[in-house]
Amino acid sequence: PADGVLAGRQVVITAGPTREALDPVRFITNHSSGRMGYALAAACAGAGARVTLVSGPTTLEAPPGVERIDVQSAADMHAAVMEVIGQADIFIGAAAVADYRPATTAADKIKKADGDSQLALTRTRDIIADVARDHPRVFTLGFAAETTDMEASTRAKRERKGLSMIAGNVVGPEHAFGREDNALFVVWDGGERSLAQASKAALAEQLVALVAEGVRPIDAT
Numbered sequence: 001p002a003d004g005v006l007a008g009r010q011v012v013i014t015a016g017p018t019r020e021a022l023d024p025v026r027f028i029t030n031h032s033s034g035r036m037g038y039a040l041a042a043a044c045a046g047a048g049a050r051v052t053l054v055s056g057p058t059t060l061e062a063p064p065g066v067e068r069i070d071v072q073s074a075a076d077m078h079a080a081v082m083e084v085i086g087q088a089d090i091f092i093g094a095a096a097v098a099d100y101r102p103a104t105t106a107a108d109k110i111k112k113a114d115g116d117s118q119l120a121l122t123r124t125r126d127i128i129a130d131v132a133r134d135h136p137r138v139f140t141l142g143f144a145a146e147t148t149d150m151e152a153s154t155r156a157k158r159e160r161k162g163l164s165m166i167a168g169n170v171v172g173p174e175h176a177f178g179r180e181d182n183a184l185f186v187v188w189d190g191g192e193r194s195l196a197q198a199s200k201a202a203l204a205e206q207l208v209a210l211v212a213e214g215v216r217p218i219d220a221t
Protein backbone atom coordinates (compact mmCIF):
# COMPACT_ATOMS: atom_id res chain seq x y z
CA PRO A 1 0.00 0.00 0.00
CA ALA A 2 1.18 3.52 -0.83
CA ASP A 3 0.67 4.58 2.80
CA GLY A 4 2.89 1.84 4.24
CA VAL A 5 5.79 2.65 6.58
CA LEU A 6 8.28 2.18 3.71
CA ALA A 7 6.33 4.09 1.04
CA GLY A 8 8.70 5.85 -1.33
CA ARG A 9 11.69 3.77 -0.19
CA GLN A 10 13.88 1.64 -2.40
CA VAL A 11 15.08 -1.56 -0.72
CA VAL A 12 17.75 -4.01 -1.91
CA ILE A 13 17.72 -7.43 -0.23
CA THR A 14 20.06 -10.39 -0.59
CA ALA A 15 18.71 -13.88 0.10
CA GLY A 16 19.66 -17.52 -0.14
CA PRO A 17 23.01 -19.28 -0.35
CA THR A 18 25.83 -18.74 -2.81
CA ARG A 19 27.59 -21.43 -4.82
CA GLU A 20 31.35 -21.31 -5.18
CA ALA A 21 32.44 -23.49 -8.08
CA LEU A 22 35.34 -25.93 -7.84
CA ASP A 23 34.89 -27.13 -11.39
CA PRO A 24 31.96 -27.41 -13.84
CA VAL A 25 30.19 -30.01 -11.68
CA ARG A 26 31.02 -29.20 -8.03
CA PHE A 27 30.53 -26.28 -5.67
CA ILE A 28 30.72 -25.20 -2.03
CA THR A 29 27.50 -23.92 -0.49
CA ASN A 30 25.45 -23.85 2.75
CA HIS A 31 21.97 -24.67 4.03
CA SER A 32 20.25 -21.32 3.44
CA SER A 33 16.85 -21.78 1.78
CA GLY A 34 16.23 -18.08 1.12
CA ARG A 35 13.07 -18.04 3.23
CA MET A 36 14.15 -15.28 5.63
CA GLY A 37 15.18 -12.95 2.82
CA TYR A 38 12.08 -13.68 0.73
CA ALA A 39 9.87 -13.03 3.78
CA LEU A 40 11.62 -9.67 4.19
CA ALA A 41 11.09 -8.88 0.50
CA ALA A 42 7.36 -9.57 0.91
CA ALA A 43 7.16 -7.50 4.10
CA CYS A 44 9.01 -4.53 2.56
CA ALA A 45 6.82 -4.64 -0.55
CA GLY A 46 3.76 -4.86 1.70
CA ALA A 47 5.00 -1.77 3.54
CA GLY A 48 5.06 0.16 0.26
CA ALA A 49 8.74 -0.09 -0.70
CA ARG A 50 10.14 -0.82 -4.16
CA VAL A 51 12.11 -4.02 -3.64
CA THR A 52 14.99 -5.58 -5.55
CA LEU A 53 15.81 -9.10 -4.37
CA VAL A 54 19.28 -10.36 -5.26
CA SER A 55 18.90 -14.09 -4.79
CA GLY A 56 21.20 -17.07 -4.74
CA PRO A 57 19.80 -20.41 -5.92
CA THR A 58 16.51 -21.21 -4.11
CA THR A 59 13.27 -23.04 -4.88
CA LEU A 60 11.17 -20.00 -3.87
CA GLU A 61 9.09 -17.67 -6.02
CA ALA A 62 9.65 -13.92 -5.81
CA PRO A 63 6.83 -12.22 -3.87
CA PRO A 64 4.40 -10.20 -6.05
CA GLY A 65 5.78 -6.88 -7.20
CA VAL A 66 9.37 -7.71 -6.23
CA GLU A 67 12.10 -7.50 -8.87
CA ARG A 68 14.41 -10.49 -8.59
CA ILE A 69 17.98 -10.77 -9.85
CA ASP A 70 19.34 -14.34 -9.81
CA VAL A 71 22.99 -14.95 -8.97
CA GLN A 72 25.19 -17.92 -8.14
CA SER A 73 28.46 -16.94 -6.51
CA ALA A 74 29.43 -14.41 -3.84
CA ALA A 75 31.25 -12.43 -6.54
CA ASP A 76 28.10 -12.38 -8.72
CA MET A 77 26.04 -11.27 -5.73
CA HIS A 78 28.52 -8.51 -4.90
CA ALA A 79 28.44 -7.22 -8.49
CA ALA A 80 24.62 -7.36 -8.72
CA VAL A 81 24.21 -5.45 -5.45
CA MET A 82 26.70 -2.76 -6.48
CA GLU A 83 24.75 -2.28 -9.77
CA VAL A 84 21.56 -1.34 -7.94
CA ILE A 85 22.65 0.05 -4.57
CA GLY A 86 23.04 3.62 -5.85
CA GLN A 87 19.24 3.96 -5.96
CA ALA A 88 18.64 2.35 -2.56
CA ASP A 89 17.63 3.77 0.81
CA ILE A 90 17.83 0.45 2.64
CA PHE A 91 20.01 -2.63 2.20
CA ILE A 92 19.13 -5.92 3.92
CA GLY A 93 21.71 -8.72 3.84
CA ALA A 94 19.81 -11.92 4.59
CA ALA A 95 21.89 -14.06 2.23
CA ALA A 96 24.30 -16.63 3.57
CA VAL A 97 27.20 -15.43 1.44
CA ALA A 98 30.25 -17.67 1.24
CA ASP A 99 33.21 -16.19 3.12
CA TYR A 100 35.63 -18.26 1.04
CA ARG A 101 35.71 -19.58 -2.50
CA PRO A 102 38.04 -22.10 -4.12
CA ALA A 103 41.30 -20.33 -5.00
CA THR A 104 40.94 -21.65 -8.53
CA THR A 105 37.98 -22.93 -10.52
CA ALA A 106 39.02 -25.73 -12.87
CA ALA A 107 37.74 -25.43 -16.44
CA ASP A 108 37.26 -29.20 -16.62
CA LYS A 109 36.08 -31.71 -14.05
CA ILE A 110 38.84 -32.40 -11.55
CA LYS A 111 40.01 -36.00 -11.89
CA LYS A 112 40.17 -38.31 -8.92
CA ALA A 113 43.68 -39.43 -7.93
CA ASP A 114 44.78 -42.20 -5.57
CA GLY A 115 45.85 -40.01 -2.65
CA ASP A 116 44.06 -37.42 -0.54
CA SER A 117 43.63 -33.87 -1.76
CA GLN A 118 43.78 -30.36 -0.28
CA LEU A 119 41.56 -27.44 -1.14
CA ALA A 120 42.97 -23.90 -1.21
CA LEU A 121 40.40 -21.20 -0.41
CA THR A 122 40.41 -17.45 -0.99
CA ARG A 123 38.36 -14.86 0.91
CA THR A 124 35.36 -13.37 -0.85
CA ARG A 125 34.49 -9.67 -0.59
CA ASP A 126 32.05 -8.67 2.14
CA ILE A 127 29.00 -7.25 0.38
CA ILE A 128 27.25 -5.60 3.32
CA ALA A 129 30.47 -4.16 4.77
CA ASP A 130 31.26 -2.63 1.37
CA VAL A 131 27.74 -1.13 1.16
CA ALA A 132 28.10 0.34 4.67
CA ARG A 133 31.53 1.80 3.88
CA ASP A 134 30.83 3.17 0.40
CA HIS A 135 27.16 4.19 0.78
CA PRO A 136 26.88 5.66 4.27
CA ARG A 137 23.44 7.14 3.51
CA VAL A 138 21.99 3.66 3.01
CA PHE A 139 20.41 2.10 6.11
CA THR A 140 22.03 -1.33 6.47
CA LEU A 141 20.36 -4.31 8.18
CA GLY A 142 22.64 -7.32 8.38
CA PHE A 143 22.21 -10.77 9.85
CA ALA A 144 24.56 -12.74 12.05
CA ALA A 145 24.38 -16.52 11.81
CA GLU A 146 26.02 -17.99 14.90
CA THR A 147 26.34 -21.37 16.58
CA THR A 148 27.95 -20.06 19.81
CA ASP A 149 27.86 -16.82 21.85
CA MET A 150 25.12 -15.53 19.59
CA GLU A 151 24.36 -12.21 21.34
CA ALA A 152 27.97 -11.12 21.86
CA SER A 153 28.96 -12.19 18.34
CA THR A 154 25.99 -10.31 16.89
CA ARG A 155 26.93 -7.07 18.68
CA ALA A 156 30.55 -7.42 17.60
CA LYS A 157 29.59 -8.15 13.99
CA ARG A 158 27.46 -4.98 13.77
CA GLU A 159 30.42 -2.90 14.98
CA ARG A 160 32.97 -4.61 12.77
CA LYS A 161 30.90 -4.25 9.59
CA GLY A 162 29.68 -0.74 10.43
CA LEU A 163 25.96 -1.64 10.14
CA SER A 164 22.94 0.42 11.17
CA MET A 165 21.19 -2.67 12.54
CA ILE A 166 21.81 -6.40 12.80
CA ALA A 167 19.62 -9.42 13.49
CA GLY A 168 21.41 -12.35 15.13
CA ASN A 169 20.14 -15.88 14.91
CA VAL A 170 21.29 -19.25 16.14
CA VAL A 171 21.87 -21.59 13.20
CA GLY A 172 22.33 -25.33 13.02
CA PRO A 173 20.39 -28.52 12.30
CA GLU A 174 17.59 -27.50 14.69
CA HIS A 175 17.59 -23.76 13.97
CA ALA A 176 16.92 -21.10 11.34
CA PHE A 177 18.20 -22.61 8.07
CA GLY A 178 15.36 -23.78 5.87
CA ARG A 179 12.75 -23.74 8.63
CA GLU A 180 9.43 -21.89 8.62
CA ASP A 181 10.24 -20.17 11.90
CA ASN A 182 13.14 -18.41 13.55
CA ALA A 183 14.01 -16.21 16.54
CA LEU A 184 16.07 -13.03 16.28
CA PHE A 185 18.21 -10.79 18.50
CA VAL A 186 18.15 -7.31 17.00
CA VAL A 187 20.83 -4.71 17.79
CA TRP A 188 21.09 -1.10 16.64
CA ASP A 189 22.88 2.04 17.82
CA GLY A 190 21.44 2.50 21.29
CA GLY A 191 19.02 -0.41 21.46
CA GLU A 192 18.49 -4.15 21.48
CA ARG A 193 15.40 -6.32 21.22
CA SER A 194 14.76 -10.05 21.25
CA LEU A 195 12.08 -11.19 18.82
CA ALA A 196 10.63 -14.48 20.08
CA GLN A 197 10.29 -17.63 17.98
CA ALA A 198 7.75 -16.98 15.23
CA SER A 199 7.24 -17.55 11.54
CA LYS A 200 9.78 -15.85 9.28
CA ALA A 201 6.86 -13.85 7.82
CA ALA A 202 5.91 -12.53 11.28
CA LEU A 203 9.55 -11.76 12.15
CA ALA A 204 9.99 -9.94 8.84
CA GLU A 205 7.03 -7.69 9.71
CA GLN A 206 8.58 -6.89 13.10
CA LEU A 207 11.98 -6.19 11.52
CA VAL A 208 10.41 -3.88 8.94
CA ALA A 209 8.78 -1.89 11.75
CA LEU A 210 12.17 -1.52 13.50
CA VAL A 211 13.89 -0.53 10.25
CA ALA A 212 11.20 2.05 9.50
CA GLU A 213 11.83 3.65 12.91
CA GLY A 214 15.57 3.77 12.25
CA VAL A 215 15.57 5.08 8.69
CA ARG A 216 16.15 8.84 8.37
CA PRO A 217 13.08 10.92 7.52
CA ILE A 218 12.42 11.17 3.79
CA ASP A 219 13.02 14.96 3.77
CA ALA A 220 16.29 14.87 5.69
CA THR A 221 19.52 15.41 3.79
Ligand code: PMT
Binding pocket: 014, 016, 031, 032, 033, 034, 035, 036, 037, 074, 093, 094, 095, 096, 097, 098, 099, 124, 125, 126, 127, 128, 129, 141, 142, 143, 144, 145, 146, 157, 169, 171, 176, 177, 178, 179
Ligand atom coordinates in the same frame (compact mmCIF):
# COMPACT_ATOMS: atom_id res chain seq x y z
O1 PMT B 1 17.65 -18.69 4.15
P1 PMT B 1 16.96 -19.34 5.35
O2 PMT B 1 16.95 -20.84 5.24
O3 PMT B 1 15.61 -18.73 5.62
O4 PMT B 1 17.87 -19.05 6.65
C1 PMT B 1 17.99 -17.74 7.12
C2 PMT B 1 19.44 -17.40 7.47
C3 PMT B 1 19.87 -18.22 8.68
C4 PMT B 1 20.36 -17.68 6.29
C5 PMT B 1 19.43 -15.87 7.78
O5 PMT B 1 18.56 -15.59 8.86
C6 PMT B 1 20.83 -15.37 8.11
O6 PMT B 1 21.32 -15.44 9.23
N1 PMT B 1 21.51 -14.82 7.06
C7 PMT B 1 22.92 -14.42 7.15
C8 PMT B 1 23.79 -15.63 7.04
C9 PMT B 1 25.26 -15.28 7.11
O7 PMT B 1 25.98 -15.47 6.15
O8 PMT B 1 25.64 -14.72 8.24
P2 PMT B 1 27.14 -14.25 8.58
O9 PMT B 1 27.14 -14.05 10.04
O10 PMT B 1 28.14 -15.20 7.99
O11 PMT B 1 27.27 -12.86 7.81
C10 PMT B 1 26.99 -11.63 8.44
C11 PMT B 1 26.37 -10.65 7.46
O12 PMT B 1 27.30 -10.32 6.43
C12 PMT B 1 25.11 -11.14 6.77
O13 PMT B 1 24.21 -10.04 6.65
C13 PMT B 1 25.62 -11.58 5.40
O14 PMT B 1 24.62 -11.49 4.40
C14 PMT B 1 26.73 -10.57 5.16
N2 PMT B 1 27.83 -11.03 4.29
C15 PMT B 1 28.65 -12.06 4.67
C16 PMT B 1 29.71 -12.42 3.85
C17 PMT B 1 29.93 -11.72 2.65
N3 PMT B 1 30.92 -12.04 1.81
N4 PMT B 1 29.10 -10.72 2.29
C18 PMT B 1 28.06 -10.37 3.09
O15 PMT B 1 27.30 -9.43 2.75
